[in-house]
Amino acid sequence: MKITGITVVIPTHPFRVRNGMLARAVKSVEQQHLTPDDLIIEIDKEGLGAATTRQRGLEKVSTEWVAFLDSDDWMYPEHLKVLAAGARAHKADYLFSYYMVHRRDGTPWPENDPLGHFGKPWNPAAPHQTTITTLVRTDIAQAVGFIDPPEGSTVGGHRGGEDWHFTIGCRDAGAHIVHIPRRTWAWVHHGLNSSGLPDRGDAAIR
Template identity: 90%
Template sequence: MKPSITVVIPTHPFRVHNGMLARAVDSIERQHLTPDDLIIEVDKDGLGAATTRQRGLEKVTTEWVAFLDSDDWMYPEHLKVLSAGARAHKATYVFSYYMVHRRDGTPWPEIDPLGHFGKAWNPAAPHQTTITTLVRTDIAQRVGFTDPPPDSTVGGHRGGEDWHFTIGCRDVGARIVHIPRRTWAWVHHGLNSSGLPDRGDAAIR
């Protein structure tokens, strides 16, 4: 049976105008496993990624929710690979890995400086993940997104709302599994926030 999936993309006016959002949406439309819904939340009032993502999450009614930042994109197999991985491992939170691309879409040399690709998730010693995940909606909505306090760390990482969300999912009993495939593009364009509310192009209006 085809799983029911909603994709949530938080964005802000800068990425609407510069074409990044359109590229992200195009990647959703090209998925081999078509999602049931796409929710785009635009941060028009400057409240930040956590609040914007939370607004989108609250509207989800499907069994699963997938997250994507508006400056990145999914490869066509992304949702199919994650869904199959969730089913095979009886997981409730799955994440794959990325290739780094420049803003113009060309790839950087394939590097993995932190050595996390293919590393099994260990809830007792978690390694940092990204927001590009597939999660059971009931778990995601139970945990939700909030801005972490300045300079707060979890599991040795400062990370932003996405990392705190991951740890929250762990703490409520989510079965988190890493799928060792590179199925999406992380775009390095010089204004990335890396999940931190005090960085990036979110402040550009």
């Protein structure tokens, strides 16, 4: 299977534009060993939340594949290359690798597998959270889309966000989902993480 084109979609909000987080995320995309064909940045100026903002970006994608990145995180240089190679090797429709937890200043966080999912193959019968930093076939992603999660939605005791519901939607659409057991991106724990909610964390700073 040939990977014919990748677009990276980054949803963000004004505070992360001002404090430099978005610029760091964009730089990590520019430094990829596999150069994406396009980069779409959507800024949530209205306070609508991550689901709506990411959906707005997704609707603009015209390449065969779409990769998602939150604006407070960053990709390691091999991220897209590793996932694209996995897509070819496994004939997959949806791929996720794993992260290293970092502080805002870039230093590593002591705990780097808080949910205990690293290296565990994706099991559609007993799904677990994959995060949104994924590579997905665009036709499947656009057919499923992003929705605001139902009130009180949880996954293993944690809030089930739009990323979780997107994953379940892709599973139910028949996507072949594969976990690549490599740490290829940075999840940043900066104390103001918003979990996709416009009234939480740094998303609430207008």
